[in-house]
Amino acid sequence: QVLLVESGGGLVKPGGSLRLSCAASGFTFSDNSMCWIRQVPGKGLEWISYIRSSGSGTDYSESVRGRFTVSRDNTNNLLFLQMSALKAEDTAVYYCARSRANFFFDYWGQGILVTVSS
Amino acid sequence: QTVVTQEPSFSVSPGGTVTLTCGLNSGSVSTSSYPSWYQQTPGQAPRTLIYNTNSRSSGVPDRFSGSILGNKAALTITGAQADDESDYHCLLYLTSGIWVFGGGTKLTVL
Numbered sequence: 001q002v003l004l005v006e007s008g009g010g011l012v013k014p015g016g017s018l019r020l021s022c023a024a025s026g027f028t029f030s031d032n033s034m035c036w037i038r039q040v041p042g043k044g045l046e047w048i049s050y051i052r053s054s055g056s057g058t059d060y061s062e063s064v065r066g067r068f069t070v071s072r073d074n075t076n077n078l079l080f081l082q083m084s085a086l087k088a089e090d091t092a093v094y095y096c097a098r099s100r101a102n103f104f105f106d107y108w109g110q111g112i113l114v115t116v117s118s
Numbered sequence: 119q120t121v122v123t124q125e126p127s128f129s130v131s132p133g134g135t136v137t138l139t140c141g142l143n144s145g146s147v148s149t150s151s152y153p154s155w156y157q158q159t160p161g162q163a164p165r166t167l168i169y170n171t172n173s174r175s176s177g178v179p180d181r182f183s184g185s186i187l188g189n190k191a192a193l194t195i196t197g198a199q200a201d202d203e204s205d206y207h208c209l210l211y212l213t214s215g216i217w218v219f220g221g222g223t224k225l226t227v228l
Contacts, residue, residue: 043222
C-alpha cells in the first residue's frame with residue numbers, strides 16, 4: 001500500500017535551517033508530483049510547495065518562497081524540503097502528500113513537527 | 119491575496135444533513151478550481167473525501183457528497199454519524215502549481 005513517512009523534524013532556533021525528508025513506498029514515485037503542506041497546531045492547513053514528477057518544476061507559497069527549497073531523489077523514492085531562515089511562524093506539523101491529476105492530494109504522510117524557538 | 123472561506127464551525131444532529139461551503143473572497147468557485155475536501159480528526163493526518171468537485175475517494179461512504187452551490191463548493195453529509203465529528207478542509211487549485219486551503223470547519227455532531 002501507499003506509504004509516506006516524514007522525518008527530520010525537531011527544534012531549531014530562529015534563523016536556522018532544517019531539512020525534512022519524506023520516504024515514499026507502494027507506488028511509482030517517479031511518476032507522481034508531490035507537495036508539502038503544513039499545519040500550525042490548532043489551525044488550518046497551508047499548502048507550501050509542489051514539485052513535478054521529474055523534479056524539473058517547482059512552486060511555492062508566498063510565505064516560504066525564497067527560504068524553502070523542495071527537491072526529490074527519484075532513485076531512492078525520497079522527497080525533501082530544505083528550510084532556511086526559519087521564523088517562529090514556521091512552527092507547524094509538516095506533511096508530504098501525493099498530488100494527483102484533478103489537482104488534489106490523495107495520500108498523506110503522518111506529519112512531522114518542526115518547532116522554531118530560541 | 120486570495121482567501122478561501124469556510125464556516126469556522128457547524129453543528130448537526132445525529133442522522134441529520136449538513137452542508138459545508140467553500141468560497142473565494144475574490145470571485146466564484148467553479149469546477150475549474152477542482153475543489154477537494156479533507157476530513158481530519160485531532161492528531162491525525164487529513165483523509166481525502168472528495169476530489170474534482172464531486173468524486174468520492176476510495177472507501178468514502180456515499181453519505182458524503184460534493185457539489186457546486188451557487189458560487190461556492192459544497193460538502194454535504196447526509197445522515198450524520200457521531201464519528202463524522204471532525205475538522206473539514208476544502209482545497210482549491212488556483213493556477214499552475216498553486217493551491218489554497220480554506221481555514222477549515224469544525225463539525226460537531228450532537
